[in-house]
Amino acid sequence: MKLYFGLFLAALSMPLASLAGVCALEFEVVWNIRQALGIGVVVGSVMILLALIMFLCGIPSTLQRIRAQTNASN
Structure with missing residues (x-):
């Protein structure tokens, strides 16, 4: 599940980063x-880092599932 959540978060990072930049400009947080653009880059970078961490945490359990399936089929 972590693997899929990491991919989902990576796919959403760029639209949410641009939305954060637009909202910061619209609500006059920045001038x-x-x-x-800096706000968007920061938000996008944080989301990509979180997605990468979630993806890497999900790899071991996925590998165990794959090994279990290949062992069961033999």
Whole structure:
């Protein structure tokens, strides 16, 4: 499940990062477009890091499932 959640989070990272930049500019948290792009980059980077961590944490359990299936078929 962690593997799929990591992929889902990676797929959502760019739209949410751009949305965060637009909202920061719209709600006057930042004053120019460069700062809004910076907010988007920070949000996107954090989400990509979280997605990578979730993906890497899900790999061992996926490998165990694959090994169990191949052992059961032999």
